[in-house]
Amino acid sequence: MTQPTDTLSIRQMCDAFGVTARTLRFYETKELLFPLRDGTRRHFTKQDRARLTLILRGKRFGFSLEEIRQLLNMYDxxxxxxxxxxxxxxxxxxxxxxxxxxxxxxxxxxxxxxxxLAEGQSALDAFAQAAPAAAE
Amino acid sequence: MTQPTDTLSIRQMCDAFGVTARTLRFYETKELLFPLRDGTRRHFTKQDRARLTLILRGKRFGFSLEEIRQLLNMYDxxxxxxxxxxxxxxxxxxxxxxxxxxxxxxxxxxxxxxxxLAEGQSALDAFAQAAPAAAE
DNA sequence: CGTTACATTTACGTTAACGTAAAGCACACT
DNA sequence: AGTGTGCTTTACGTTAACGTAAATGTAACG
The missing domain is CATH 1.20.5 (Single alpha-helices involved in coiled-coils or other helix-helix interfaces)
Known part of the structure; x- marks a missing residue:
């Protein structure tokens, strides 16, 4: 009958996902995450964890945070x-x-x-190949 | 015997290389280019043109302007x-x-x-595949 | 001389995604 | 009471490579 303690502290989230606390708070201000509050402290729910997974995945895809936010909203x-x-x-x-x-x-x-780089010793000359008489 | 008029105005440079005047002035402040001066106006020499070619090439290579500057210096x-x-x-x-x-x-x-994207109609679900029960 | 074209310097603005203090609660332990 | 840990908010700083005004200058055209 103990509550499942289904939430994670900010530090636990950091450890679990390899991100900084700053990042999590930042994502909250960007409306990507919506952790619960116990007074002043954040509690990250299963939902938040799922969303963060999506966020990181989205970043791997090369989406911007704003794009990710829109995708998450639609999904929601x-x-x-x-x-x-x-x-x-x-x-x-x-x-x-x-x-x-x-x-x-x-x-x-x-x-x-x-x-x-392979062509010879002088990669600089190669780099500069298109510049005839750069030094008169 | 007419002087070769071997230099280009800033606008001619822009047209020739597809960059803005701001960019050329910026490159000058960064010591990537050293156009001559006729009073107040810039005159871009053959050297500058060669250097700009290298700069743009360097950018294609993914070098930063600072790296490019160093390379050019060494070359010089x-x-x-x-x-x-x-x-x-x-x-x-x-x-x-x-x-x-x-x-x-x-x-x-x-x-x-x-x-x-290919797997089916719902790319969103695919995108979200790693998130079970994001909406309880 | 007035306008137009092109040029100049100075300097603040932009963008993304956070980093990095600074200062202060809120509890738990001792 | 004091100490420590963990968390909080607020807010300025960072980076690159220019963009974008604003105010001014100068040279040629008509």
């Missing part, structure tokens, strides 16, 4: 909002394309850099 | 500074590794997102 309202869902999907696809483009550009830059 | 002093060159190479390799790591992470995230 129950997925019955088809139009919104579609827009969400569009956002997701956009992000995907951006990421792919980014990755491709990275790939190019990496290839460039690799050949430059 | 003539490549006779072997130790420096080696350190430079090390920097380049570090950057390469960072970029590869970044690219790999991006690859992972992309793969994730792709399966999520």
């Amino acid at each position: 309202r129950g997925g019955s909002n088809a139009a919104q869902l579609l827009r969400t999907l569009a956002i997701g696809r956009d992000r995907l394309e951006q990421m792919q483009a980014q990755r491709d550009e990275l790939g190019l830059a990496i290839a460039d850099l690799q050949t430059q | 002093r003539g490549g006779s500074n072997a130790a420096q060159l080696l350190r430079t190479l090390a920097i380049g390799r570090d950057r390469l590794e960072q970029m590869q790591a970044q690219r790999d992470e991006l690859g992972l995230a992309i793969a994730d997102l792709q399966t999520q």
Whole structure:
């Protein structure tokens, strides 16, 4: 009959998720988390834990906190909002394309850099290859 | 015998390189460019053009402006500074590794997102898959 | 001489996602 | 009462690479 003590203190949250207290409070001000209050202290519920999981996952996906907030809100309202869902999907696809483009550009830059570095001793000259007569 | 008019105005530079005047002035304050002065106006020499090419290339490589400045300085002093060159190479390799790591992470995230988006209609549920009972 | 075009300096603003004090409750223990 | 631990709020600081005004200058055109 002891209450499940279903909540975590801020420190426990930090340890559990590998984030700082500042981060958790910050997320609260950004309306990403809504911990309960015992007087002045925060108590993070199972919901908060689930949301934080999503937040971190969203960050891995490259979403901004604001985007994540919107996604979480939609999710909260129950997925019955088809139009919104579609827009969400569009956002997701956009992000995907951006990421792919980014990755491709990275790939190019990496290839460039690799050949430059491998090509010889003087990577500087390689780096500067496009500059004829930089020093007259 | 007409002087080659070998310099470009700031606007011509902007057009030639697709950057803003602010950017060029900013680069000057950062000691990346050293345009000549005709009274108050800037005149960008061939050297400046070469340097700007390198700057933009360096950015494509993911170097910061400060890193670029150092590289340009080393290059300017003539490549006779072997130790420096080696350190430079090390920097380049570090950057390469960072970029590869970044690219790999991006690859992972992309793969994730792709399966999520493809897997079904509800990308939201997919996005939220790790959150059981987010809405009790 | 007035306008237009282009240029200049100075300096505050922007963005994201927190970091980092500073100062102070609120309890538990001793 | 004192000490310590954990938590709180408030609020300024950080970083990079410029953006964006504001006020002014100068040179040529008409």
